[in-house]
Amino acid sequence: MNQISLPDTDVMYQALLHKDASFEGIFIVGVKTTGICCRPTCHARKPKANNVEFFACVKEAMSFGYRPCKVCHPLQPAGETPDWMKSLEQELSQSDTMKFTDQDLRERGLDPVRVRRWFKKHHGMTFQAYARALRINRAFGLIKHQDKVIDTALDSGYDSVSGFHEAFKKLTGDAPTRSKTKQVITITRILTPLGPMFAGATEKGICLLEFTDRRMLETQLKRLSKLLKATFVPGKHPLFETLNQQLGDYFAGRLKTFSVPLDIPGTAFQQDVWQALLKIPYGETRSYQAQAELIDKPLAVRAVAKANGDNRIGIIIPCHRVIGKNGKLTGYGGGLWRKQRLLELEMGRWQSNSSHANHSVHQSDHAAVTNSNNAPQKEQAIL
Numbered sequence: 001m002n003q004i005s006l007p008d009t010d011v012m013y014q015a016l017l018h019k020d021a022s023f024e025g026i027f028i029v030g031v032k033t034t035g036i037c038c039r040p041t042c043h044a045r046k047p048k049a050n051n052v053e054f055f056a057c058v059k060e061a062m063s064f065g066y067r068p069c070k071v072c073h074p075l076q077p078a079g080e081t082p083d084w085m086k087s088l089e090q091e092l093s094q095s096d097t098m099k100f101t102d103q104d105l106r107e108r109g110l111d112p113v114r115v116r117r118w119f120k121k122h123h124g125m126t127f128q129a130y131a132r133a134l135r136i137n138r139a140f141g142l143i144k145h146q147d148k149v150i151d152t153a154l155d156s157g158y159d160s161v162s163g164f165h166e167a168f169k170k171l172t173g174d175a176p177t178r179s180k181t182k183q184v185i186t187i188t189r190i191l192t193p194l195g196p197m198f199a200g201a202t203e204k205g206i207c208l209l210e211f212t213d214r215r216m217l218e219t220q221l222k223r224l225s226k227l228l229k230a231t232f233v234p235g236k237h238p239l240f241e242t243l244n245q246q247l248g249d250y251f252a253g254r255l256k257t258f259s260v261p262l263d264i265p266g267t268a269f270q271q272d273v274w275q276a277l278l279k280i281p282y283g284e285t286r287s288y289q290a291q292a293e294l295i296d297k298p299l300a301v302r303a304v305a306k307a308n309g310d311n312r313i314g315i316i317i318p319c320h321r322v323i324g325k326n327g328k329l330t331g332y333g334g335g336l337w338r339k340q341r342l343l344e345l346e347m348g349r350w351q352s353n354s355s356h357a358n359h360s361v362h363q364s365d366h367a368a369v370t371n372s373n374n375a376p377q378k379e380q381a382i383l
């Protein structure tokens with residue numbers, strides 16, 4: 001993880017006002033009112049101090065829902081951006097689907113491996129991860145900071161959130177229409193010491209809890225929407241308050257078992273696997289083999305691993321407690337470093353409060369869920 005710390009907020013805001021080029025590469029500014037992130041020297045009109053938050057890199061800004069500015073192109077570090085990158089960024093931002101396969105890249109005379117490496121080196125993410133974040137943010141980040149839009153939309157029924165629906169349709173390729181839709185999944189963003197997560201809730205319970213940069217997020221959203229014949233609507237839900245509280249206690253090391261109700265549609269086999277996950281005690285780990293034996297399917301180790309990966313309720317259904325036979329950490333949708341942190345937290349080797357600053361360089365007025373004084377309502381309203 002990144003361990004850079006940012007300059008003082010005041011210093012950065014002054015640098016922003018003066019378009020101070022010496023701060024290029026030091027910070028990225030997110031403008032809360034537009035959901036756009038910029039370089040310090042952007043020529044766009046400067047936002048008020050209370051409407052900005054600062055990040056160390058574009059990747060971090062994007063994980064909080066921001067999209068790169070089309071005026072200053074924060075993805076193009078000064079003086080080192082190849083031409084192919086410029087045209088690729090432009091094409092992607094104008095594309096409807098915002099999807100580029102390796103074949104698409106090859107057709108443009110680009111080597112997918114090289115493209116991925118360049119992105120990874122300069123922005124700490126792959127090109128595919130960038131494109132994905134862009135799609136997610138167009139669907140969800142767009143309304144992140146516009147509480148008024150959400151309130152109005154909720155007041156007059158969710159069909160009026162047309163921008164959201166349009167974006168969601170592009171995201172999943174299949175937005176449920178109202179006639180097919182019987183249910184609503186209320187979705188929000190919850191901040192944790194390990195990064196922002198998407199949370200979803202139905203009348204029955206929490207149906208989604210995933211890190212926003214999770215690789216299979218779009219697939220998970222699409223599946224959930226189909227399984228529950230439901231449509232996603234950003235907003236508030238009484239269960240989010242409980243969830244926020246319990247996550248806060250969990251990250252503070254005070255909570256070992258979650259009691260917030262869950263809504264987890266899936267096959268009988270998946271249900272068995274997920275219930276078996278819930279039986280792994282806090283702070284302990286199990287192998288996939290042991291989990292397969294627990295549900296009386298000792299030969300179905302791979303299927304168990306697959307169902308583990310299909311878990312949509314991160315942290316609460318503790319798929320992070322399953323490790324390889326040799327004790328090595330294996331795949332985790334939210335990233336291996338997070339899996340390690342979660343296990344360290346549960347084993348009392350990591351305190352999210354004290355080391356938060358080392359693991360997240362994000363500085364803003366956001367409070368992580370560990371801050372118990374923070375009114376949860378505020379966080380839930382920002383999606």
Ligand SMILES: [Zn+2]
Pocket residue numbers: 037038039042043044069070071072073
């Ligand atoms: Zn800009």
